[in-house]
Amino acid sequence: MRALRVYGLLFAIALAAAGCHKGAKSGDKLAKGQVIASVNGEDITIYELGAELQGVDLPAGDARKKFEQAALQRIIDRKILADVAKDRKLDKTPDYLMQTRRSDEMLLVDLLQRDVASKLPDPTTEDAEKFIAQNPWMFGQRKTLIIDQIQFPMPDDRKKLMEYQPLKTLDQVEQKLVEDGIDYRRVPTSLDTLQLPPQMVKSILALPPGEVFVVPSGNALTANKIVEVRPTPLSGSEADNVAKEMVRKQQASDKINSEFGSALSKGRKGVTYQAGYEPPATFKAGSNVPIK
Numbered sequence: 376m377r378a379l380r381v382y383g384l385l386f387a388i389a390l391a392a393a394g395c396h397k398g399a400k401s402g403d404k405l406a407k408g409q410v411i412a413s414v415n416g417e418d419i420t421i422y423e424l425g426a427e428l429q430g431v432d433l434p435a436g437d438a439r440k441k442f443e444q445a446a447l448q449r450i451i452d453r454k455i456l457a458d459v460a461k462d463r464k465l466d467k468t469p470d471y472l473m474q475t476r477r478s479d480e481m482l483l484v485d486l487l488q489r490d491v492a493s494k495l496p497d498p499t500t501e502d503a504e505k506f507i508a509q510n511p512w513m514f515g516q517r518k519t520l521i522i523d524q525i526q527f528p529m530p531d532d533r534k535k536l537m538e539y540q541p542l543k544t545l546d547q548v549e550q551k552l553v554e555d556g557i558d559y560r561r562v563p564t565s566l567d568t569l570q571l572p573p574q575m576v577k578s579i580l581a582l583p584p585g586e587v588f589v590v591p592s593g594n595a596l597t598a599n600k601i602v603e604v605r606p607t608p609l610s611g612s613e614a615d616n617v618a619k620e621m622v623r624k625q626q627a628s629d630k631i632n633s634e635f636g637s638a639l640s641k642g643r644k645g646v647t648y649q650a651g652y653e654p655p656a657t658f659k660a661g662s663n664v665p666i667k
Contacts, residue, residue, distance in 0.1 A: 412447060414454045423450060491634060493629035503618035512576050513569045514609045515617070520566040520579070521603040527559035539598075545587055548598045564604075569609065569617070580604075596615055604646050 412419040429600045433439050463470055507514045525548055530536065535555075542548050545561075552559045568576045582601070583589060590597050609617060648654075 377617075390427050412451060414451055415458060417454060418446070419454075445450055486633075488627070488631055492623070495623070495626050495630060498622040498626070500618040503615050506622050507614060510573065510621075512573070512580075513621075514614045517607050517609050518568045518580075519605045519607045520568070520601050521605065522564045522566055523600045523602050524563070524599040525549055525552070525559050525561045526566045527557055527598075529591070529596055530557075535594075536602055539589070543587065543601045544585070546599060548587060556574045567607070584664045591623065 409421045410418045411424060423444060424447055427450055428442065431442065431446075433442055458464065459541055512518070523545055525545060539548060539551060542551060549559070549561060566579075568580075572580075579588060579601070585600060587598055587600050590599065
């Protein structure tokens with residue numbers, strides 16, 4: 376059995392930050408609509424409730440009403456506590472101003488991306504069929520991987536990871552973590568090949584039985600061993616719908632890269648840096664990550 380391997384996750388993550396906006400006071404430019412509550416003179420409209428529930432798979436009937444009532448209460452509580460924070464002048468602190476700027480910028484970038492994506496034509500059935508043929512592990516050959524997993528924090532000294540490289544089993548990784556006094560969690564989990572990057576799927580499925588692989592995830596690491604591989608093929612209309620959605624995301628990503636690449640390149644030319652903060656020499660203009 377070969378030594379422990381490390382793979383990098385390349386998930387595309389879209390982040391949208393939600394701020395605390397005022398209701399229907401003068402000067403605000405929120406969409407007008409039915410007022411469903413009022414907090415300290417600030418109106419909450421049906422549109423604000425809709426924004427709070429964006430992305431939630433809502434049930435029908437009476438169950439939906441319970442979701443709406445709970446979401447409305449969250450909005451009300453947030454506004455009350457935000458007013459308490461303002462009474463304490465926390466909205467005047469440097470930390471608040473910095474976080475507000477960051478949230479606003481992230482939200483604007485997300486809205487810009489969605490605006491570009493909304494103007495693209497819907498993928499065709501032919502587009503979906505081509506995507507399915509090119510990515511069989513997501514559809515006809517889709518699998519669910521049952522995983523024995525150890526989760527632990529990324530060490531401050533990345534060179535420390537070299538000590539784990541010769542380890543061949545999950546029990547050895549666990550023993551090493553205990554010896555090093557590192558907190559960890561060993562839990563069962565699963566991976567769906569539909570949700571993984573293509574190259575990662577190919578690499579993982581090519582591993583010898585029982586071989587451990589490590590996946591970085593933010594400031595943490597997971598050591599994994601495949602316990603079972605379950606075929607979970609996706610076909611018919613469900614596969615067609617999933618493929619169209621993935622094609623739509625890929626087309627949007629390509630459009631965004633092509634449309635914003637020149638703006639990024641042009642904007643970066645006007646940036647000035649303090650000594651020691653310049654991008655590395657291997658950084659390619661128009662890209663978002665250094666070339667490795």
